[in-house]
Amino acid sequence: MSVIVSVQDVRKIYAGGFEALKGIHLEIQEGEIIALLGPNGAGKTTLISTICGISSVTSGKITVDGMDIGTDYRKVREMIGLVPQEISLEPFETVINSVRFSRGLFGKKKNEAYLDEVLKTLSLFDKKNSKVMTLSGGMKRRVLIAKALAHEPRVLFLDEPTAGVDVELRRDMWNTVTKLKREGVTIILTTHYIEEAEAIADRIAVINSGEILLVEDKDALMARMGKKKIRIELVTPAEAVPSQLADYSLVLSADGSALTYTYDTNSERTGITGLLNDLQAAGLQMRDVQTQQSSLEDIFVGLVQEGAK
Amino acid sequence: MNFQAVSAIYKFEMARFFRTLKQSFLSPVLSTSLYFVVFGTAIGSRMEAVGGVEYGAFIVPGLIMLSVMTQSIANASFGIYFPKFIGTIYELLSAPVNFLEIVVGYVGAAATKSLFIGLVILGTAHLFVDLNIDHPIAMMCFLVLTCLSFSLLGFIIGIWAGNFEQLNLVPMLVVTPLVFLGGSFYSISMLPPIWQTVTMFNPVVYLISGFRWAFFGQADVSIGVSLGAISLFTLACMAFIWWIFKTGWRIRS
Numbered sequence: 001m002s003v004i005v006s007v008q009d010v011r012k013i014y015a016g017g018f019e020a021l022k023g024i025h026l027e028i029q030e031g032e033i034i035a036l037l038g039p040n041g042a043g044k045t046t047l048i049s050t051i052c053g054i055s056s057v058t059s060g061k062i063t064v065d066g067m068d069i070g071t072d073y074r075k076v077r078e079m080i081g082l083v084p085q086e087i088s089l090e091p092f093e094t095v096i097n098s099v100r101f102s103r104g105l106f107g108k109k110k111n112e113a114y115l116d117e118v119l120k121t122l123s124l125f126d127k128k129n130s131k132v133m134t135l136s137g138g139m140k141r142r143v144l145i146a147k148a149l150a151h152e153p154r155v156l157f158l159d160e161p162t163a164g165v166d167v168e169l170r171r172d173m174w175n176t177v178t179k180l181k182r183e184g185v186t187i188i189l190t191t192h193y194i195e196e197a198e199a200i201a202d203r204i205a206v207i208n209s210g211e212i213l214l215v216e217d218k219d220a221l222m223a224r225m226g227k228k229k230i231r232i233e234l235v236t237p238a239e240a241v242p243s244q245l246a247d248y249s250l251v252l253s254a255d256g257s258a259l260t261y262t263y264d265t266n267s268e269r270t271g272i273t274g275l276l277n278d279l280q281a282a283g284l285q286m287r288d289v290q291t292q293q294s295s296l297e298d299i300f301v302g303l304v305q306e307g308a309k
Numbered sequence: 310m311n312f313q314a315v316s317a318i319y320k321f322e323m324a325r326f327f328r329t330l331k332q333s334f335l336s337p338v339l340s341t342s343l344y345f346v347v348f349g350t351a352i353g354s355r356m357e358a359v360g361g362v363e364y365g366a367f368i369v370p371g372l373i374m375l376s377v378m379t380q381s382i383a384n385a386s387f388g389i390y391f392p393k394f395i396g397t398i399y400e401l402l403s404a405p406v407n408f409l410e411i412v413v414g415y416v417g418a419a420a421t422k423s424l425f426i427g428l429v430i431l432g433t434a435h436l437f438v439d440l441n442i443d444h445p446i447a448m449m450c451f452l453v454l455t456c457l458s459f460s461l462l463g464f465i466i467g468i469w470a471g472n473f474e475q476l477n478l479v480p481m482l483v484v485t486p487l488v489f490l491g492g493s494f495y496s497i498s499m500l501p502p503i504w505q506t507v508t509m510f511n512p513v514v515y516l517i518s519g520f521r522w523a524f525f526g527q528a529d530v531s532i533g534v535s536l537g538a539i540s541l542f543t544l545a546c547m548a549f550i551w552w553i554f555k556t557g558w559r560i561r562s
């Protein structure tokens with residue numbers, strides 16, 4: 001795999017003096033789906049805007065496919081499609097004309113068959129000749145995606161593509177994204193739905209207050225940071241954790257009917273066998289044992305809180 | 310040059326015009342007719358001919374210029390302000406286009422619309438007065454140049470404007486007075502000498518004078534000076550727009 005987008009030491013200070021990006025380094029691999037996670041105001045949109053040419057960079061260098069975004073702006077931009085966070089569409093124009101406009105603007109020759117195909121994939125084909133203002137919010141968001149795909153980009157930026165989209169449509173959109181990935185499109189998406197990143201991303205980047213906290217392979221991240229929990233339900237509720245079990249840092253549920261044990265999946269010894277033996281020795285009878293894996297959301301919240309300290 | 314982009318912008322903007330074709334057509338016809346009823350017939354019948362040209366005919370070039378200039382500014386400023394206002398400008402900023410392509414697309418469309426309106430007014434005027442145009446080619450050249458240069462000015466205003474009030478401010482406060490005082494309804498020679506001098510600082514005077522020359526073969530200033538003035542004005546606007554896109558003034562955060 002080769003690097004398609006390279007962001008080196010990029011700083012962005014807005015006109016008012018606010019530093020929205022504080023020396024960002026990020027390398028995006030060709031063909032991957034990378035999810036940018038971060039709280040509101042972290043700088044996700046700013047980062048995307050600087051790569052796409054909507055915002056100027058204060059310092060640093062950005063290249064796409066080896067070409068500088070400033071000096072080679074034509075070639076670079078032809079490769080990039082952008083779905084903005086805000087729904088911004090010409091309300092009085094029809095869906096198809098808006099999409100045709102985008103294709104032309106990016107210098108591509110007419111290709112109605114391709115545009116029809118895009119509209120079909122996004123379930124917009126029956127709205128082809130409707131005015132944009134007559135569409136629902138979720139449909140408008142899909143029109144934005146259709147516009148971004150109109151010129152057959154190799155790199156696609158999706159800034160919160162599923163905000164305000166219902167569950168079913170969100171799944172459709174995930175399918176569209178994975179289909180694009182199969183076609184070789186590199187996808188950078190921001191989202192507040194962690195299950196979205198978990199479901200479709202190959203890599204996760206966490207950004208907070210203009211700094212990248214971490215970039216890592218999703219599975220590796222989950223494995224590395226993943227903590228597992230065991231919930232042990234007791235036949236007879238206990239009043240307190242028996243003192244001989246103190247080493248395990250068990251948490252007793254409010255009604256005393258269950259104990260929770262947290263352990264790291266990466267450590268050599270999980271301590272589960274010992275725990276189960278000691279439980280019996282302490283005279284506690286188990287009704288049921290369940291394991292739970294922590295989600296990306298827990299990891300994310302943990303990281304951002306750590307960064308804030 | 311990304312011709313696909315220029316034509317995409319041009320078509321998209323012209324579509325806006327065609328969606329409101331009836332209004333685009335009706336309002337200039339109506340307002341010109343009103344001008345002719347008031348100035349041409351009611352007042353004009355009591356006025357003496359200006360330099361051998363009947364007053365009703367004399368005001369035709371000025372009337373066309375008045376509409377063409379205000380329409381050019383209105384069309385072009387709205388054309389670029391609206392994407393800024395609704396946020397669709399993101400697409401222009403992220404597209405593989407340079408400033409020239411954006412300007413040719415937007416300004417070209419705005420100028421086409423006002424040219425169309427100018428010709429409609431000329432046609433309407435024909436219904437009211439006898440007109441023969443001495444230099445039809447020069448007339449068209451002046452008309453097209455005026456449409457272009459004022460659309461460029463409108464484009465600048467549209468980029469500068471931060472809200473709809475500002476969008477209307479410059480045309481109302483600056484352009485309308487300049488056009489009214491630019492000899493639309495009178496010959497400069499009818500003014501007292503001191504005002505004749507002041508008037509020479511009004512760029513619109515040169516346009517209307519040149520345009521009138523194309524109709525009647527007579528002008529307040531020489532035709533060469535008129536052409537020079539309008540070319541200079543066009544170049545100044547182009548230079549300013551080039552600077553806007555170079556610095557991202559008011560469009561790129």
Ligand SMILES: Nc1ncnc2c1ncn2[C@@H]1O[C@H](COP(=O)(O)OP(=O)(O)OP(=O)(O)O)[C@@H](O)[C@H]1O
Nearest residue numbers: 014016018020039040041042043044045046047562
């Ligand atoms: N044009 C601007 N001028 C000044 N400050 C800005 C501008 N745009 C964004 N900011 C500031 O930069 C910071 C990052 O904003 P950005 O939109 O990139 O955040 P984000 O990560 O996309 O947040 P969200 O999840 O809410 O979309 C914020 O503090 C914001 O207030």
Ligand SMILES: [Mg+2]
Nearest residue numbers: 044045046085
């Ligand atoms: Mg954002």
